[in-house]
């Protein structure tokens with residue numbers, strides 16, 4: 001398989017993907033702190049789409065900016081790429097954390113995942129209940145359906161530390177009041193984040209660097225699939241369950257092929273097959289630096305990885321041809 005044309009192309013694509021997220025990140029970074037989420041998102045979408053259409057792929061957006069009638073660009077089902085290349089599914093978020101970018105707070109990212117056609121979960125834009133931990137734990141160490149205290153105790157036992165030495169990352173939302181209370185009662189530290197749970201999940205893969213051991217809570221389902229794609233590449237465990245709490249959502253999900261509305265998905269069920277993932281920092285974050293501008297250069301910091309080889313590359317780029325970013 002590694003010597004087939006497809007595999008060689010995928011290896012090249014891994015690096016090509018960097019240009020795609022770099023371009024979106026630079027565009028969004030120009031609008032950091034401007035308080036205009038929509039404008040920042042729009043420029044990121046435009047830049048990502050332009051770069052994607054240069055890639056030698058026959059790509060289909062499966063997780064994108066929204067349904068076709070609500071998103072003019074990078075909508076679910078849009079075909080991208082030169083069409084001269086492998087059939088691939090694409091999940092993307094040109095600006096994950098629009099609010100954090102608009103406020104210039106940490107951890108907004110430009111993100112993309114690319115996988116063999118048919119291997120990403122076609123998730124509707126609803127909420128997903130998620131739990132994620134990084135590599136190094138035995139399979140099944142945590143479970144979405146177990147109480148937080150039990151999950152945290154199992155992690156601490158495996159690590160040989162106290163629950164109080166662990167930190168959980170949770171989106172700061174009223175819907176999380178109960179889980180926050182449970183985690184605090186267990187003695188675990190919490191980092192409450194305003195937005196950006198793709199970064200929150202990825203941060204579990206390097207607790208020493210990020211200070212995050214586990215991600216818990218309800219965020220967007222599209223972000224869940226993107227995060228699962230990332231963990232597939234670095235290692236770690238994740239489970240997700242779509243929140244289909246109205247007949248309308250159940251019907252929408254059914255149209256996308258989801259038969260069991262209560263199903264708990266493993267990481268591999270959300271992103272199977274060979275997956276490529278890239279993220280470039282827009283604002284400074286715990287793992288990635290944000291874009292930096294000088295009069296003659298632009299600096300970007302990107303993480304790019306591939307599930308089949310588990311290679312994780314960090315690319316710090318200096319762009320002197322700043323005109324290419326428009």
Ligand code: VTB
Nearest residue numbers: 096097173195196197198219220223
């Ligand atoms: C998360 C987070 C996103 O939405 O998925 C969150 O990753 C969940 O939705 O950055 P609510 O904001 O409705 O709670 C974002 O914050 C924004 O897309």
